[in-house]
Amino acid sequence: MKDKEKLISEASNAALxxxxxxxxxxxxxAVLADDGTIYTGVNVENRSYGLTICAERNAIAHAVxxxxxxxxxxAIYSPDSADPLPPCGACRQVITEFSAPDAAVICxxxxxxxxxxxxxxxxxMDSLHDLKKN
Numbered sequence: 001m002k003d004k005e006k007l008i009s010e011a012s013n014a015a016l017x018x019x020x021x022x023x024x025x026x027x028x029x030a031v032l033a034d035d036g037t038i039y040t041g042v043n044v045e046n047r048s049y050g051l052t053i054c055a056e057r058n059a060i061a062h063a064v065x066x067x068x069x070x071x072x073x074x075a076i077y078s079p080d081s082a083d084p085l086p087p088c089g090a091c092r093q094v095i096t097e098f099s100a101p102d103a104a105v106i107c108x109x110x111x112x113x114x115x116x117x118x119x120x121x122x123x124x125m126d127s128l129h130d131l132k133k134n
Contacts, residue, residue, distance in 0.1 A: 003032055003073065004116070008108050010038050011055075011077035018042040018055065025080045029055035031063050032073040039063035056091035060098060071095065073104040075114075084108055084115040092123045 007030045015028030020043055027043040041058030056076060063071070074095055078085045084107035087095060095105065101120035108114045 003036075003038075004075075004104075004106060004114075007032055007038060007073060007075040008077060008106060008114060010040050011075040011108065012079070014040040014042050014055070014059075015077050015079055019044045021045060022047060022049075025078065027055040027076065027078045027085065029059040029077075030075045031056075031059045031068075031071055033063055033068040034070040034072050035068075037063075037066075037068065039066065039068065054088060054091050056087050057094050060094055064098070069098065071099040071103050073106060074099075075106040075108060077108040077110075079110050082109050082111045084113055086115075086117075086122070095119060096123045 010030035011028045015026045018026035020026045022045050029041050031039045039059050039062045041055045041062050043055045044053045046052050076085050076087055086107045096119055099119050103119045105117045105119060105122050106114055
């Protein structure tokens with residue numbers, strides 16, 4: 001993917017603006033729309049953890065608010081995780097809502113390792129995409 005390094009850089013920069021006073025675990029995400037625009041988001045914690053917003057969902061909401069309806073790729077980065085950071089289940093669901101099965105999910109860790117996974121492998125047996133086949 002040609003925009004991979006740019007997407008990782010945007011996610012990394014975004015993570016520095018995360019609001020994580022409770023867990024101290026900052027996360028940034030960058031979404032690449034089909035038109036080439038990059039939208040970012042950060043995790044926003046709340047002392048009532050259930051109200052916390054993940055970076056991936058925040059970035060996608062930002063993109064949708066700007067008129068985007070289709071994701072080509074998403075990068076997730078945390079300066080507080082040495083290992084590549086995959087999205088949680090709720091974020092996987094939202095990512096699949098706006099992406100094709102071959103869209104790239106790039107999971108990054110602070111040690112520089114990145115793992116690129118297509119949505120179809122990250123979220124197998126996706127009923128939304130399966131229903132569109134019929």
